[in-house]
Amino acid sequence: MDYHVKDLALADEGLRLVEWAERDMPVLKLIKERFSREKPLKGIKIGACLHITTETANLARTLKEGGAEVFLCASNPLSTKDEVASALVKHFEIPVFAIRGEDRDTYYAHIKAVLDKEPHLTIDDGADLVSTLHRERPGQADRILGGTEETTTGVIRLRALAKDGLLKYPIIAVNDALTKHLFDNRYGTGQSTVDGILRATNRLLAGSVFVVSGFGWCGKGLAMRARGMGARVVVTEVDPLKALEAVMEGYLVMPMEKAVEIGDFFVTVTGCKGVIRKEHFLKMKDGAIVANSGHFDVEIDLKGLSEITTSVRNIRREVEEYTLVNGKRIYVLSQGRLVNLASAEGHPSAVMDMSFANQALCVEYLIKNQGNLSRDVYSVPAEIDKEIARLKLISMGIEIDTLTPEQERYLSSWEEGT
CATH class of the missing domain: 3.40.50.1480 (Adenosylhomocysteinase-like)
Structure with a gap:
């Protein structure tokens, strides 16, 4: 074979x-x-x-x-x-x-x-x-x-x-499929991404500022799990409807250029490229942790990061420390690839x-x-x-109701009203 x-x-x-x-x-x-x-x-x-x-x-x-x-x-x-x-x-x-x-x-x-x-x-x-x-x-x-x-x-x-x-x-x-993105993207990505970050860093999420970039189904799940761990969650978005939904869910919503000044953890889940760029890294706090849970490794601009870096070293398994020209240190997990699979299971x-x-x-x-x-x-x-x-x-051992014949007739008819 x-x-x-x-x-x-x-x-x-x-x-x-x-x-x-x-x-x-x-x-x-x-x-x-x-x-x-x-x-x-x-x-x-x-x-x-x-x-x-x-x-x-x-x-x-x-x-x-x-x-x-x-x-x-x-x-x-x-x-x-x-x-x-x-x-x-x-x-x-x-x-x-x-x-x-x-x-x-x-x-x-x-x-x-x-x-x-x-x-x-x-x-x-x-x-x-x-x-x-x-x-x-x-x-x-x-x-x-x-x-x-x-x-x-x-x-x-x-x-x-x-x-x-x-x-x-x-x-x-x-x-x-509803049975895919409602569960896999939301509950799966939420749990496995947090799992990957914790395995890689062993850092405490409670009390930290956790920035989620993208509020699709994956972002929703990740924000929910990070908040459940005690983090203060910030959402960045380009879609006004998703941004509004995040606000109504109780999350802080702001542009990435503002979020980078306060965030401790950053995770991209957008499906787009160049979400965190060179100008963002320069504004981050010393010790900021950056990860990606979108499919490809293009969401974090690692090329731009390397251009403002004086040295790189592997400090833990799946954790690379970038020392920037301004003296700050940024930690990138799993080379910017899927942190939930590269650092966890x-x-x-x-x-x-x-x-x-x-x-x-x-x-x-x-x-x-x-x-x-x-x-x-x-x-x-x-x-x-x-x-x-x-x-x-x-x-799961769960039973649900079924429609009666009368209910089926009602739902397929236009004649019955008030």
């Missing part, structure tokens, strides 16, 4: 971690059991560019149980769990091309190794797989049946591709259970509807979203 991982000797440890995660992924487990019986993905090759975590391993296992051949590469150089990658290769015979800390050339070589397998479907997290395919292998892209996208940044890129008329196959924006399994259940069912949907979808970015079908929510409630 063709693969490229760090060390197969790590596989047994990885297997234990994968099994531990599966215990908290009941929805995906139910889907895997059905897939094992029905084999709806039989004969399909799937190329996936995802964070190689214990939860991703269970998605890959589910797809394989459905009859698919699955090939995995990393969607971020610092998010790979080497023991998990090894376990997938050794114990589940799923080819993986990913090594934690791989350089840019290796990262893209791994993406191309997956594309070399001629997949019928793609699963992406950030759209690097799809963009590489469209940029370098347009002929191959024409033969793809469909794909899914996991995260906000990737959906933005793919919608831009579709808007330009260049998208060559249908993509389902799994990120936009990413989202809890219970959250990824719903996200990856969406992935599995959307892959099945694409196969069933091949030829019926145009070259565009689609929302997750409502019936899939509701089914995942229903299964999650069942797994």
